């Protein structure tokens with residue numbers, strides 16, 4: 753299997769509860785390596801641009817409000833089949849459906865305040881990484 757990169761966000765519900773380290777530990781235990789990381793306060797424009805794909809969904813406005821409600825930690829993760837490995841350790845979008853041991857099962861508060869984002873394809877991973885990081889900020 754190829755070593756690839758994916759993009760992760762530790763969402764405001766997790767930073768608010770001081771779970772940045774706990775979430776990152778789960779990612780590392782799953783074999784992923786953090787090769788870039790920064791804590792930022794997203795602007796409304798930045799969040800709307802990031803979630804543009806969800807613009808027509810009924811939860812778009814609430815999602816943007818939530819994502820700018822506090823700091824987030826944006827990260828680039830590297831590992832074997834990183835996108836899928838990250839999706840697996842994140843668990844299902846709704847924590848009620850998330851498998852035991854996953855980040856969302858252990859930490860998420862609700863379907864919206866679900867602690868983490870992870871890219872859903874290698875193609876989107878590349879787009880999302882470039883949205884937040886310059887190449888020289890990523891050190892593999």
Ligand code: RTP
Nearest residue numbers: 811815844845863864865866868869870871872
């Ligand atoms: P993510 O993009 O954050 O990694 O999560 P995902 O792929 O599992 O979920 P997606 O369908 O892409 O939805 C993006 C985020 O929108 C919020 N959401 N709220 N109120 C709702 O019904 C609802 N559904 C989704 C969640 O924060 C979800 O992660």
Ligand code: MG
Nearest residue numbers: 869870871872
């Ligand atoms: Mg998604």
